[in-house]
Amino acid sequence: MRRTLTRLVPLAAALVLAGCAAMSAEECRTANWRDQGYRDALAGQPRSHLGDIREACAEAGVRPSEPMYWEGWNQGIGQFCTPANGARWGRDGKSYHNSCPPELEMGFLARYRDGRTAWDAEQTLRRLQTEQGNKQRELDNTKDDNQRKRLREQLRDMDWRLRNARDDLDRAEWRLRQGY
Structure with a gap:
């Protein structure tokens, strides 16, 4: 039982920490940055969220395409910031x-x-x-x-x-x- 717990605790900690990252390494490598910006905007993410993505992706050796991300984010934020969506x-x-x-x-x-x-x-x-x-x-x-x-x-x-x-x-x- 103790041996099993010894193996599970580090795994659980890794999963928790991975859940905190803005994006996983795999997501960084395969991202469509325009779509990512759009999705983030529709999820109400602030402009500063790109910094979190930049940091997460740097660990994977990937640099986000900021122009593409902002193109998508600017389109999505216009849809997010409506009075009807604010009410919802x-x-x-x-x-x-x-x-x-x-x-x-x-x-x-x-x-x-x-x-x-x-x-x-x-x-x-x-x-x-x-x-x-x-x-x-x-x-x-x-x-x-x-x-x-x-x-x-x-x-x-x-x-x-x-x-x-x-x-x-x-x-x-x-x-x-x-x-x-």
Whole structure:
């Protein structure tokens, strides 16, 4: 068992570190740099991401074609930085890495914030629902009358908080729909 762990730990560490690289050596050697720039832009990668790629590919002895990468990135970022995509990006709870150029950022960010507000409200609602379920299980398993009384009061308070959280989510979703 110990021998197996001794072999697996370095392998696991290598896999984790490989997952951190912007690109693998094989990806660097076979990259279509225009397509890579386009994909990175559509994934919301900032301009600085090319530096990460440059570093990863240098280890493989490959130098990215920057003009081709920027051609693809510039095309993709125009598609990424739309208000509609900002709303989707925020609603999915994705982080924004300041990738949009100034002339496109205002529209993207306004809708991103609307989407992110809805996502945050949904997360709050889910957290409260989980907390309510835990409190209910605790109440179901408690025999002590004082403890039961305290838990029922907490559940009543939680009902109020859940109603407010649902209202917050409804308002955020309404606002998100109004922007389309």
